[in-house]
Amino acid sequence: MIYIKNLSKVFKTPKGPFTALDNIDLHIPKGAVYGIIGLSGAGKSTLIRCMNMLEKPTSGEILINGQNMTQLSGVALRKTRQKIGMIFQHFNLLESRTVAGNIAFPLEIADWPKHKIAERIQQLLPVVGLEDKANSYPAQLSGGQKQRVGIARALATNPSVLLCDEATSALDPQTTESILELLREINEKFNLTIVIITHEMKVIKEICTDVAVIDQAQIVEHGPIESVFINPQSNIAKDFIASVFPNKLSPQLLCELAQHSNSQIVTVNFLGSVASEPIISDLIQQYGITVNILHGNIDRLRSTLFGTLTLELQGNTESISQAHEYLKSRNLKVEVIK
Amino acid sequence: MEGLLAMFSDPAYWESLSRVIPEALYETLYMVIVSTILAYVLGVPMGVLLVITSEGHIIPNPWVERILGTIINIFRSIPFIILLVALIPFTTMLVGTSIGTTAAIVPLVVSAAPFVARLVESSLREVSSGVIEAALSMGASPWQIIYKVLLPEAKSPLILGIAITTINIIAYTAMAGAVGGGGLGDVAIQYGYNRYRTDMMIITVLILVVIVQLIQWIGTTLAKKLSHR
Numbered sequence: 001m002i003y004i005k006n007l008s009k010v011f012k013t014p015k016g017p018f019t020a021l022d023n024i025d026l027h028i029p030k031g032a033v034y035g036i037i038g039l040s041g042a043g044k045s046t047l048i049r050c051m052n053m054l055e056k057p058t059s060g061e062i063l064i065n066g067q068n069m070t071q072l073s074g075v076a077l078r079k080t081r082q083k084i085g086m087i088f089q090h091f092n093l094l095e096s097r098t099v100a101g102n103i104a105f106p107l108e109i110a111d112w113p114k115h116k117i118a119e120r121i122q123q124l125l126p127v128v129g130l131e132d133k134a135n136s137y138p139a140q141l142s143g144g145q146k147q148r149v150g151i152a153r154a155l156a157t158n159p160s161v162l163l164c165d166e167a168t169s170a171l172d173p174q175t176t177e178s179i180l181e182l183l184r185e186i187n188e189k190f191n192l193t194i195v196i197i198t199h200e201m202k203v204i205k206e207i208c209t210d211v212a213v214i215d216q217a218q219i220v221e222h223g224p225i226e227s228v229f230i231n232p233q234s235n236i237a238k239d240f241i242a243s244v245f246p247n248k249l250s251p252q253l254l255c256e257l258a259q260h261s262n263s264q265i266v267t268v269n270f271l272g273s274v275a276s277e278p279i280i281s282d283l284i285q286q287y288g289i290t291v292n293i294l295h296g297n298i299d300r301l302r303s304t305l306f307g308t309l310t311l312e313l314q315g316n317t318e319s320i321s322q323a324h325e326y327l328k329s330r331n332l333k334v335e336v337i338k
Numbered sequence: 339m340e341g342l343l344a345m346f347s348d349p350a351y352w353e354s355l356s357r358v359i360p361e362a363l364y365e366t367l368y369m370v371i372v373s374t375i376l377a378y379v380l381g382v383p384m385g386v387l388l389v390i391t392s393e394g395h396i397i398p399n400p401w402v403e404r405i406l407g408t409i410i411n412i413f414r415s416i417p418f419i420i421l422l423v424a425l426i427p428f429t430t431m432l433v434g435t436s437i438g439t440t441a442a443i444v445p446l447v448v449s450a451a452p453f454v455a456r457l458v459e460s461s462l463r464e465v466s467s468g469v470i471e472a473a474l475s476m477g478a479s480p481w482q483i484i485y486k487v488l489l490p491e492a493k494s495p496l497i498l499g500i501a502i503t504t505i506n507i508i509a510y511t512a513m514a515g516a517v518g519g520g521g522l523g524d525v526a527i528q529y530g531y532n533r534y535r536t537d538m539m540i541i542t543v544l545i546l547v548v549i550v551q552l553i554q555w556i557g558t559t560l561a562k563k564l565s566h567r
């Protein structure tokens with residue numbers, strides 16, 4: 001669906017060239033909700049803006065539906081952009097137009113006849129839950145409602161891709177939740193491919209099927225969210241995961257606990273059905289070790305369960321290593337902390 | 339007091355007023371309306387061009403921006419009274435004469451158009467870059483961005499600008515009397531100043547004050563009504 005190959009972007013600045021994107025390779029499959037997460041300044045916005053050529057890449061290729069975006073210009077680029085929706089952190093609605101007028105805007109741009117535009121507006125208002133706001137102006141709406149207008153506007157021309165640049169960063173947690181829910185519904189109902197840029201792991205956790213982590217202009221890690229969450233490779237990915245699944249013990253606590261001579265502290269990450277299996281009682285009964293739960297956390301990753309446990313295992317070296325074998329055999333990711 | 343009463347009760351006085359004032363009012367309105375319209379016909383494209391060719395906008399072009407900006411600055415720095423004289427050959431070429439109400443419109447437009455260009459420029463710059471970017475992302479052409487985004491989004495400041503321009507042109511029409519433009523301002527000078535007819539001066543000035551107030555009120559009200567912020 002979307003292929004990004006060797007994409008680089010170098011900005012000319014008064015202090016010399018600045019590489020905002022360094023050889024990015026990504027494949028975004030059709031129907032995915034693809035999250036791209038990174039810290040401020042990592043290059044996220046630059047990357048998503050390259051996808052619809054709002055920013056011209058210095059080198060590399062971007063293929064969307066087989067169309068090489070980097071080779072398009074003028075009318076051809078404009079026609080292609082009409083099939084790529086985009087929503088923004090600050091909504092970017094036209095203040096002089098009503099909700100209906102804002103939804104009509106991309107359709108006017110695409111030269112739709114008037115009656116078709118009116119029809120399409122009536123279809124879209126219920127999709128975003130704004131049936132009663134058709135004639136309101138953006139200034140009369142809440143942030144969440146404004147983003148719903150933004151979404152309806154982006155969907156108006158039946159695009160095959162929806163690009164979201166920090167679409168929930170200006171919203172409170174509850175509103176964020178409802179907007180993410182809406183995006184997820186749209187993804188499922190219309191099989192629309194969604195690319196989401198964010199610095200919040202919560203957003204990734206709620207709706208993404210895949211995630212890429214970008215750090216200092218490079219993709220440091222990517223894959224289906226389950227595999228990235230259960231087995232993160234980079235420190236930055238680990239930090240992001242810890243922000244939604246905190247499992248760090250304070251160093252002080254760790255010192256205190258580590259005083260037991262024959263004990264080991266481990267974290268265990270688990271996914272899906274394993275969460276409901278009696279792993280701990282198995283450990284205790286089968287390997288004769290003492291298991292002390294120090295910290296635990298379980299939540300949904302899009303639709304599967306994901307949890308992390310920090311355990312203190314007490315017993316002789318042999319039974320502890322047997323316990324490790326057992327945990328691995330259950331497809332659990334174990335990391336020894338101390 | 340006695341003298342004033344006698345003057346006001348003299349039918350000849352009212353007759354002379356009704357001969358001078360309506361005609362002057364008509365001349366003023368004619369000059370102001372036509373000049374404002376023409377100043378906008380010329381000024382809006384210049385203002386739009388200044389904005390869209392600036393760095394980071396939809397058609398960045400430093401040369402166009404710089405050259406146009408310089409021309410506008412030059413015209414804005416020439417005092418009106420000098421423009422009035424300097425433009426005489428040009429006016430003659432354009433309207434066939436250099437005196438009269440119609441002839442006065444030429445220098446009025448030449449001096450107001452660059453001013454309008456700057457007003458339009460500053461109004462359009464208030465349109466957020468995010469909105470323009472959104473339009474670009476939807477595949478809007480530069481032309482569509484101008485007439486579907488920039489101008490409608492800047493409606494309120496543009497209307498306030500029209501009020502300011504109109505009022506400015508009213509002030510300048512008084513000087514247009516120098517080329518036989520006529521109008522209320524001219525009456526105030528001819529009668530009030532040159533012939534010591536203070537009453538004429540007061541009446542014409544009062545009419546001008548009412549017109550200015552009215553235009554400003556319409557401008558402010560309309561701008562407020564059309565602003566949906």
Ligand SMILES: Nc1ncnc2c1ncn2[C@@H]1O[C@H](COP(=O)(O)OP(=O)(O)OP(=O)(O)O)[C@@H](O)[C@H]1O
Pocket residue numbers: 011012013018019020038039040041042043044045046047199
């Ligand atoms: N037009 C530009 N000229 C020069 N440097 C730029 C330009 N745009 C972005 N940059 C730089 O490129 C880097 C990446 O910017 P980008 O906006 O993509 O970051 P981001 O990941 O979206 O950050 P944030 O979370 O703060 O939005 C930053 O260091 C930024 O300063």
Ligand SMILES: [Mg+2]
Pocket residue numbers: 044045046166
């Ligand atoms: Mg950004």
